[in-house]
Amino acid sequence: MDSSQLFGISMIAYILATAFYLGLFLFKIERFGLIGTLLTLAGTCTLTVAIGLRWHESYQMGVGHAPLTNMYESLIFFAWCTTCFYLALEYRFKARIMGTFVMPCVAVAMAYASFSDRIDSRINPLVPALQSNWLIAHVVTCFIGYAAFAVAGALGLMYLLKQSEANKPQPGSRSLTNALPPLQVIDDLTYKAIVFGFMWLTAGIITGAVWANEAWGTYWSWDPKETWSIITWFLYALTLHSRFTRGWRGRRIAWLALLGTIVVFFTYFGVNFLLSGLHSYGSA
């Protein structure tokens, strides 16, 4: 058995989990939620083994390095981080329904990594610029941040959906969004996810800067990836300040969380595919 088979298995587990979470949301059958969680858990365990195996395989090929070096590997790692973050939230706050909003992102990321023509799933050796201990620190910190922001965006969407339903003149008792946690809880979780993500994004930007200084002699060169990461940082700083000092809650924070996720998404993909710069490793 090689890692690619395991990646396939975990992708299928995630897609099925998404389906069951959707089933939970649409039909309100508790058991579907449980199956969804178990599938997510199984997929994540498989994925963990797969990532470890891919790491091991790279050493067998004589080009050993952590599997965090191209778009394929980063998508997989993004899926892994997001599910881990989501499972922790689900466990901590007992809100299984969140899976309906988070797991589709994960399933799409996995499927895109596996099926897109633009993505090369082969293990390649590291070019000299990537041969650094900062690689793991930089990628891991960034992607934990991305994962938290993705979850925050999903929570924002959940908030807006629930609120728009609540605002209807006659909220039916069988309304789909009834099963969602109370608005205040979603709002609080969104905020917590953003705070968590902000810490890690900051750490990601800093490790990137230190690495750039080590490799090229400039810690900041305003290349598109760097610039978009600082744009993301400004945006979340704005969100946090508006919450702390202007008392923004609920709807506004939910919209900002969604906007933030779009900006994060652009920093991750858009920059690689649409703009050119120092971060060209990630594009293949």
Add this chain to the structure above:
Amino acid sequence: MTTLKKNPLFALFASVQLALFLLFLLASTSIIGTIIPQNKPIAFYVEQYGFKTARFFQLLDIADMYNSWWFLGLLTLFAINLIICSIERIPQVIRLVRRDILAVTPEQLIKFPLRDERHLAGEMPVVADRVATLLEKHGWRAQEATVGSGRMYGAEKGKWSRFGLYMVHCSILVILAGALLGSSTVASKLFHDPLFAFKGSVTLPEGEQTDHIYAHDHRGGGRLDLGFALRCDDFSIEFYSNGMPKSYRSKVTVLESGAPVLTTVIEVNKPLTYKGITFYQSSYQPDRNYQAILKKKDGSAETTARIPVAQQIDWPGGGVSYGIINRERQGELTRRLKIWFSDGQGEPSIFWVHADQEAAIERTSGTYLLTIKQRYATGLQVTKDPGSDLVYGGCLLMLVGLYIAFFLSHRRIFVFIQPEARGCHLLFAGDANKNKVGFEKYFSQLISKLDRETE
């Protein structure tokens, strides 16, 4: 201070609205430079965007927007905003931190959002002792005072965490200060010492040395004397079997007034720092000339020469002539070379030889050994950034500050004990400036511990 506070300009700079507005402006204008290519010649913009737009770009310095007057202006406003904001708020925080914990009345405690009441049997001193022990056991160092007939206990934790936010703000200022200190523009314009901080580069052919480099500067770039010399002894490239580059290595020697003091290898991600100046492996160029090492096998004569392609080289010492008549290249790297070799006796030898490998040539005049080496010039990025330590320090401060600001909170617990019929009445109150839900849980758990002891 009071007169300052009435100043509308001060009020503006102390406001969070301005901070929000500036964050929004910084975020949105930063996008421009990721869409419009930066630092291209003016002709590029004329060609791409037309003459009028290019003129407009020039006015706003769009070609180098992150160093433009208006973007740096925004950053300056942001820094001023941060400073004034902090100046205005820090005294309040200091007051909060230095506040006497017991300066609350039982009447105020009743208004706390988080409170609970209990009745305990037992005399006042016994109950008071139990409360004090409970608090102490859980790390609450309580102060106590007598209030009327009752006794007030007050304890707080994490009051210093209120400074976390200001640590983050301060860290941004430290990073900006570090960036200024390491800026070559500041070094040359303000300190009139271009050697204080610079970014430059040097191209150094193997075997050659230099005591100066050229600064990167969009206004031409000047020569900078290093104060020592750097020699490139050797440059080598390695490839993976699939053709991807594996390593670029420059073996270099530092010379002080002609004498070698340090020999080391510079690789990507492994720069050399000497006297505050750092050399980074950034590029390479294959030399147009090759190095030929030619000797007689019996050791009677040897020569080393730098030779171009397609030119006959005479070696009178060995009595032969030779030259490169063709070569096989992969990209810019030479794989094989076709050599013409004659000792003036009989037909010349013509053969292929691999670069960097010794070839033996049998002639009637004897056996010759020939090695043709690819020569390179290494491209080194050279920087001196006295501000980078400050920037790193600022980054560390930011991470610590963020952790404190987000994850630690200032928590207070009060217990007011009052004697009543057959025992004591206990009023518990508490508050936390962050993570209120978590503290609420902790608060009720703490009280339930007292209940359990009582059972």
